[in-house]
Amino acid sequence: MRDEAGPGYGRLIQLLPLILLAPGLALVLLLFLYPLLRLIVESFLDPTPGFANYVTVLTDPTLWQIIETTLIISAQCTIATLVLAYPVSYLLSRLPRPRANLLMMFVLLPFWTSLLVRMYAWMVLLGRHGIINEAVIGMGLTATPYPLLYNRFAVIVGMSHFLLPFMVLSLYSTMIAIDRSLIEAASSMGSSFRQTFWRIYLPLSLPGVYSGCLLVFILGMGFYITPALLGSPRETTISVYIQQQIQQLNWGEGTAMAVILVAIVIALFASYDRLFGFDRLFRNVGPQS
Amino acid sequence: MRRRLPNALLWIYAGAVFAFLFVPLLIVVPVSFSAGMYLQFPPPGFSLQWYQDYFGDPQWIDATILSVEIALCVVLLAVGIGSLAAFVIVRRPFPGIGFIRMVLMTPLIVPSVVVAVAVYSVYVSFHLIGSFIGIVLAHTIGALPFTIVLMVAGFQRIDRRLEEASYTMGAGAASTFRRVTLPILRPSLFAAAIFAFIASWDEVIMVIFIGGGAGTTLPLRMFNYLRTEINPTIAAVSTLLLAFAVVAFATAEWLRVRGEARRAGKGGAA
Numbered sequence: 001m002r003d004e005a006g007p008g009y010g011r012l013i014q015l016l017p018l019i020l021l022a023p024g025l026a027l028v029l030l031l032f033l034y035p036l037l038r039l040i041v042e043s044f045l046d047p048t049p050g051f052a053n054y055v056t057v058l059t060d061p062t063l064w065q066i067i068e069t070t071l072i073i074s075a076q077c078t079i080a081t082l083v084l085a086y087p088v089s090y091l092l093s094r095l096p097r098p099r100a101n102l103l104m105m106f107v108l109l110p111f112w113t114s115l116l117v118r119m120y121a122w123m124v125l126l127g128r129h130g131i132i133n134e135a136v137i138g139m140g141l142t143a144t145p146y147p148l149l150y151n152r153f154a155v156i157v158g159m160s161h162f163l164l165p166f167m168v169l170s171l172y173s174t175m176i177a178i179d180r181s182l183i184e185a186a187s188s189m190g191s192s193f194r195q196t197f198w199r200i201y202l203p204l205s206l207p208g209v210y211s212g213c214l215l216v217f218i219l220g221m222g223f224y225i226t227p228a229l230l231g232s233p234r235e236t237t238i239s240v241y242i243q244q245q246i247q248q249l250n251w252g253e254g255t256a257m258a259v260i261l262v263a264i265v266i267a268l269f270a271s272y273d274r275l276f277g278f279d280r281l282f283r284n285v286g287p288q289s
Numbered sequence: 290m291r292r293r294l295p296n297a298l299l300w301i302y303a304g305a306v307f308a309f310l311f312v313p314l315l316i317v318v319p320v321s322f323s324a325g326m327y328l329q330f331p332p333p334g335f336s337l338q339w340y341q342d343y344f345g346d347p348q349w350i351d352a353t354i355l356s357v358e359i360a361l362c363v364v365l366l367a368v369g370i371g372s373l374a375a376f377v378i379v380r381r382p383f384p385g386i387g388f389i390r391m392v393l394m395t396p397l398i399v400p401s402v403v404v405a406v407a408v409y410s411v412y413v414s415f416h417l418i419g420s421f422i423g424i425v426l427a428h429t430i431g432a433l434p435f436t437i438v439l440m441v442a443g444f445q446r447i448d449r450r451l452e453e454a455s456y457t458m459g460a461g462a463a464s465t466f467r468r469v470t471l472p473i474l475r476p477s478l479f480a481a482a483i484f485a486f487i488a489s490w491d492e493v494i495m496v497i498f499i500g501g502g503a504g505t506t507l508p509l510r511m512f513n514y515l516r517t518e519i520n521p522t523i524a525a526v527s528t529l530l531l532a533f534a535v536v537a538f539a540t541a542e543w544l545r546v547r548g549e550a551r552r553a554g555k556g557g558a559a
Contacts, residue, residue, distance in 0.1 A: 017381040024374040024393055024433060031430050032396050035407035042410065088303045103307075105542060110310055112538040114491050116511040117527040121313035123519050124320055131316065161313060164306075222400025224494055229515055239402040243497070246406050258403045269398045 036262070043255035053256035063241070063253075067260070070237040073155060073227070074220030078213050080160040081167040085212070089171035090205075093178070107168050115162065119229045122158050123149060126230075154230040159223055166219065167212045174208025211276045218268045221261065314531060321524035339525035349510065349526065356490060356507040362425045363432050363489035364482045370429070371436030371481060372474075378437075379444035390437075397434040401494040404430070409498040419501020427495045432488040436481040443477025476548045483541050 043053055057063050088107075092100045110118070125131050126148035133145035148154060178201065186196040224239035231237075236244075238261045245254030324334030343349050378390055396404060408427050409418075417423035447470065455465040493508035500509055507526075514523055 017377040017383055017386075020373040020377045020381075021389065023370045024437070025389065027370065027426065027430060027433065028393055028396065031408060031411070031426055032399075032404065033392070035411040036399070036403070038410060039403070039407040084306050084309065087299055088306050091299050091303050105538075106307060107310065109535075109538055110314060112487065112534040112541075113314055114508065114511075114527070114530045114534065116491075116493065116508055116515065117317060117530050118313055119515055120511070120519070120523050120527050121317050123515065124316055124524070125313060127519070161309065164310065218398075222402065224400075224402045225512070229512070239400060242402050242406060246409070246498070251410075254406065258406055262399055262403050265398065265400060 039255050040259050042251060043259045046252040046255065053252040054260075057253055057256045057260065063257070066236050066238060066241050066257075069235065070221060070239075073152070073159070073223075073235065073237060074217050076152075076156050077159045077163055077220045078217045080156060081164050081216050082209065082213060084160070084164055085167040085171055086205075086209075089168050089175055089208075092168075092172055093175035104168075104172070107165050110161065111165055115225055118161060119158065119225065122154060122161070122230060126154050126157070149230065150232045152231070152235055155227050155235045158226040158230045159220060162226065163216045163219060167216050170212030170215060171205065171208040174211075175205050178204045207276070211272070214268065214272050214275070218265055218272070221265055221268075317524045317527040317531065320521055321528040323521050323524070325521075339521040342522040343525045343529070346522075348505075349507075349522075352505050352507045352510040355505070359421070359424050359428060359506060360486045360489040363428045364485045366425065366429045367432035367436045367485040367488075368440075368478060368481045371433055371485075372440045372478070374437050375440030375444050378441055393437055394434045396430050401431070401492075405495045405498040408495065412499050418499055419503040421504070423499055424496060424504050424506070427499055428489040428492055429485075431492060431495070432485040435484040435488060439477055439481040439484060440474075443474050443481075446477075447473050476544045479544055480541055483537055487537065 044050065046053070092103055092107075095103070123130070127133070128145045128147075128149065130149065132148060136142055137145065182200055182204070183196055186200050187193075191199070222239055223237060224243065227235045227237045228240050228243075231240075238257060242254050242258050242261070245251075245257065319332055321339055322335050322337070323332030324336035324338070325332055374390075374393060378386055405427075408430075412418050412423055412427075417426075451469055451473070452465055455469045460468070491508060493506075493512050496504055496506050496509045497512070500506065505513075511523060511526060
């Protein structure tokens with residue numbers, strides 16, 4: 001077809017890929033990369049040029065506290081989801097495929113549910129007059145309701161609920177690829193369940209553990225809704241702080257903190273890419289893959 | 290190992306984890322039908338008052354309609370733009386396409402609050418705060434990585450020989466696309482559309498910044514509501530959203546299963 005076409009048509013064919021990519025690139029460049037660049041520039045310029053905003057952010061102990069809180073909450077969620085997900089993924093990886101797929105559907109269903117619906121659900125469950133407290137008081141176990149909502153506990157619970165499917169998917173995809181004959185060989189040679197697990201199964205599943213932990217940790221760093229709704233001022237994360245600063249038109253410090261958050265997240269993602277490859281992230285995105 | 294495995298314990302543990310995943314989703318349903326005036330559990334009686342509240346309040350309805358309109362526009366834009374990009378990535382790759390693909394994916398890795406702040410500052414200069422088109426474009430940024438991933442997978446699955454066969458048998462480019470390529474791509478297109486819809490439908494952080502007064506979408510109204518009061522109206526909204534999620538999820542699963550069955554059939558024939 002190309003042979004018959006004139007030179008002008010051939011040129012068009014050559015440019016076609018760029019023309020087709022243009023809308024996507026324009027959107028991402030204009031509405032994402034350019035604004036991000038401006039944000040970085042502003043963090044150095046507002047209100048006066050220089051590093052003043054970064055000096056403020058990095059020397060103020062309360063702001064260090066916020067960075068620390070964010071890192072700790074993220075780490076706590078990582079541990080919580082790992083502890084919850086490992087046995088479940090193990091079980092799923094050993095089931096026959098159709099049954100595993102069915103159960104995996106249930107793991108994925110929360111993905112499809114509005115985050116705000118889940119926030120409301122946790123408020124109903126954990127509140128002072130929430131279902132859990134009413135039940136505990138009703139059983140006569142305590143007279144005063146437990147403080148379950150608007151604290152660190154609620155934030156960890158809410159975030160872990162959101163992040164758990166990511167951990168399960170990451171672990172499951174590694175565990176399903178573990179060669180079962182290695183396990184059979186170990187037990188046929190007299191290895192106990194405990195020995196086989198610690199010496200063979202666990203080391204083989206570690207890539208999934210690492211990638212799941214890194215992914216959950218990275219995602220946890222950016223949470224805004226959950227700490228804002230289920231936490232107290234003591235659970236002010238970086239994202240919540242940024243929003244507050246921008247709302248108070250405190251651009252300099254808000255944008256400086258945003259740049260710090262992006263730097264942390266991109267550094268973590270870069271290490272993810274080097275260790276596991278970026279494509280792994282998308283393997284489980286969507287019902288198609 | 291299999292024999293010595295404490296299977297019962299494992300199942301109990303897994304059951305507890307599944308309960309942790311599900312109970313919070315289901316708990317809103319009985320609350321939404323409560324006859325009580327405030328949050329009580331178990332509900333004192335059955336009533337549809339909170340649904341009446343929702344359907345009778347123009348603010349809730351307007352927010353819902355706005356969200357649907359935005360999400361539908363986002364679906365059109367994100368699926369269209371994403372399909373074009375995916376086509377180039379799979380069919381017309383050129384040196385540097387890997388980098389471009391990476392660039393198109395970046396909105397996925399930057400925390401949404403940062404994206405929202407960045408977009409906000411640009412929108413202020415261009416007077417796009419609170420505008421419909423502004424929210425649509427901002428949501429499209431968030432949906433695009435998903436539609437690209439799904440459509441790339443869709444294009445990769447197409448057996449090029451089918452298209453070649455169609456050409457050899459005398460079909461033109463247009464009819465080959467319509468009768469061969471498009472039917473194979475259809476499940477991917479649906480999946481991409483569902484993902485784009487949900488990405489927009491559930492988005493709240495961006496709207497907090499750029500929504501202005503006019504752009505109160507359903508999630509933003511829910512967010513503001515949850516900050517001030519928790520009455521069961523929001524349980525009614527949640528139950529409706531949950532029903533909607535179940536339908537979307539079932540559709541996507543159905544497409545996946547059907548796609549897999551087709552692929553399996555094709556593999557068997559080859």
